Amino acid sequence: MEWRFPSFTDQLFYEIELVIKIGKKGKNISEETAESYISDIGIAIDYTAKDVMAASRENKGPWDLSKGFDGAAPISKFYPVEKFSDLSAINFDLKINGDQKQVGNSSLMIYSFKEIIAFISKYMTLEPGDLILTGTPATGAGKNTKGDHIQGSLEGELLIDYKLV
Numbered sequence: 118m119e120w121r122f123p124s125f126t127d128q129l130f131y132e133i134e135l136v137i138k139i140g141k142k143g144k145n146i147s148e149e150t151a152e153s154y155i156s157d158i159g160i161a162i163d164y165t166a167k168d169v170m171a172a173s174r175e176n177k178g179p180w181d182l183s184k185g186f187d188g189a190a191p192i193s194k195f196y197p198v199e200k201f202s203d204l205s206a207i208n209f210d211l212k213i214n215g216d217q218k219q220v221g222n223s224s225l226m227i228y229s230f231k232e233i234i235a236f237i238s239k240y241m242t243l244e245p246g247d248l249i250l251t252g253t254p255a256t257g258a259g260k261n262t263k264g265d266h267i268q269g270s271l272e273g274e275l276l277i278d279y280k281l282v
Contacts, residue, residue: 118279122263123186126166129261129281132253133211133219133269136161137230138195139247146238151231152204154243157195160209160271163250164189165258190250193269193276201272204230209254212268213261221254228252 122129140156163184170183201207204223211219223230233251237243261267261281269277 119282120191120267120279121188122261122281123166123188125186126168128167130165130167130258131211131213131218131261131267132163132165132258133209133221134161134163134250134253135159135207135209135221135223135226135271136192136195137234137249137251139234139243139249140198140245142242142244143234143238144242146235146243148231148235151234151238152198154234155198155204155230156245157197158201158204158207158271159193159195160269160276161190161192161248161250162211162267162269162277163253164261167260191267191277191279192248193271196271207272209269209271212270213259214266218259219254219256223251225255226252 136159137155138157139154141154143154146154166183170180173180173183207223209221263281265281267279268275
């Protein structure tokens with residue numbers, strides 16, 4: 118599979134993240150009930166065009182263009198939340214050109230799924246099908262170049278696999 122490298126940047130930075138899919142409508146959700154709103158879990162590559170972000174910061178413009186461009190978040194297939202016996206111990210990782218670049222576990226996240234859902238739902242109503250990217254492992258972002266082979270895994274299963282062209 119191929120993914121198009123954006124023509125407007127040469128500073129494309131990656132971050133692998135867990136993605137939670139919301140399964141029912143909710144507003145002002147408590148942390149105690151928040152996990153019951155998760156229907157599925159997958160992974161995504163959260164891309165940032167760092168040069169676009171820097172230009173936006175300098176001109177006090179919107180950062181959205183640096184993260185919201187076409188193809189900015191390739192997302193894997195999802196697995197039902199019931200597949201995961203412990204939501205606080207989900208493993209995920211990213212390899213680029215066969216080299217391990219990021220390794221994460223949901224236990225190491227700054228905010229838990231329930232904290233994220235409770236916080237977001239204070240500001241917006243969550244709807245079935247909404248996707249929430251949860252943040253990147255501590256090893257952080259890195260730069261991609263054309264030709265890179267991207268592979269992301271969830272619990273050891275390869276779910277994202279493409280070449281940047």
